[in-house]
Amino acid sequence: MAxxxxxxxxxxxxxxxxxxxxxxQLLSINTATVRAxxxxxxxxxxxxxxxxxxxxxxxxxxxxxxxxxASALVASLGLQLSGYxxxxxxxxxxxxxxxxxxxxxxxxxxxxxxxxAPCLVLVVGGLPGALEAKPAHRDIAAARxxxxxxxxxxxxxxxxVGMPLAIEPLHPMYAADRACINxxxxxxxxxxxxxxxxxxxxxxxxxxxxxxxxKVHQQIARAGAARIKAFHxxxxxxxxxxxxxDRGMMxxxxxxxxxxxxSVEAAGYQGIVEVEIFSQNNWWKRPMQxxxxxxxxxxxxxx
Ligand code: ZN
Numbered sequence: 001m002a003x004x005x006x007x008x009x010x011x012x013x014x015x016x017x018x019x020x021x022x023x024x025q026l027l028s029i030n031t032a033t034v035r036a037x038x039x040x041x042x043x044x045x046x047x048x049x050x051x052x053x054x055x056x057x058x059x060x061x062x063x064x065x066x067x068x069x070a071s072a073l074v075a076s077l078g079l080q081l082s083g084y085x086x087x088x089x090x091x092x093x094x095x096x097x098x099x100x101x102x103x104x105x106x107x108x109x110x111x112x113x114x115x116x117a118p119c120l121v122l123v124v125g126g127l128p129g130a131l132e133a134k135p136a137h138r139d140i141a142a143a144r145x146x147x148x149x150x151x152x153x154x155x156x157x158x159x160x161v162g163m164p165l166a167i168e169p170l171h172p173m174y175a176a177d178r179a180c181i182n183x184x185x186x187x188x189x190x191x192x193x194x195x196x197x198x199x200x201x202x203x204x205x206x207x208x209x210x211x212x213x214x215k216v217h218q219q220i221a222r223a224g225a226a227r228i229k230a231f232h233x234x235x236x237x238x239x240x241x242x243x244x245x246d247r248g249m250m251x252x253x254x255x256x257x258x259x260x261x262x263s264v265e266a267a268g269y270q271g272i273v274e275v276e277i278f279s280q281n282n283w284w285k286r287p288m289q290x291x292x293x294x295x296x297x298x299x300x301x302x303x
Pocket of ligand 1: 204232
């Protein structure tokens with residue numbers, strides 16, 4: 001049994017915690033947060049207007065305005081990226097599906113390079129076909145093996161072009177259809193297996209997915225600065241009315257965000273804090289500037 005003292009959270013307001021209120025450049029907006037309110041150009045411009053200097057765009061949003069246009073906007077607005085969303089979905093029912101996933105992931109790496117992202121975030125996939133409600137089988141162990149093989153293959157390509165990969169463990173409620181890597185411990189096991197150096201393969205720590213895990217603080221410490229490639233925040237609402245599209249604004253739910261950030265920073269992470277909220281019935285229905293302004297205020301006050 002783990003030492004209960006060792007695995008407990010560092011005190012949230014310990015002296016080492018960065019002061020986010022005085023460092024607005026540490027805030028990034030994951031562009032899904034306002035995806036319902038405009039295209040990527042609108043979002044980039046609105047972020048710049050709010051003094052938000054970092055973003056993490058999604059591939060479909062980039063595709064909508066074109067990769068060249070998207071990367072030109074990043075440059076002209078002086079934006080930084082905190083990640084690129086996303087690669088993964090490595091599992092498939094047959095060889096053709098695996099090959100398609102392989103090709104698509106290489107394109108995702110190329111796009112991440114073109115956009116100047118610090119890492120490509122990986123949502124690894126679950127049982128093949130499950131996302132379309134037609135699971136090809138029930139062998140989650142086989143799916144996990146395909147994921148490891150897929151990451152291993154992509155890692156060779158990604159490292160050759162200089163793009164780090166960040167496995168994002170997803171909350172276990174998504175194990176069937178979105179990601180069969182469900183804890184930081186599991187993700188870090190894969191990282192250590194495939195890239196002992198930590199240079200090219202690490203994790204994206206998303207508060208929404210990991211907050212519940214009794215081992216979260218010890219696993220963040222295990223990850224260390226080299227493997228923590230991204231840190232995502234939002235909040236877990238009580239009650240949660242939709243498993244995918246009812247994420248809360250920071251401060252509106254039950255996640256101890258400062259305790260998580262304290263652990264991440266104690267592990268040596270000095271990077272950007274990315275706000276990522278999918279909220280079909282609340283934040284996606286509000287004006288973009290209101291949402292972004294609220295993100296800025298909550299980032300300063302409760303993250
Ligand atoms: Zn995330």
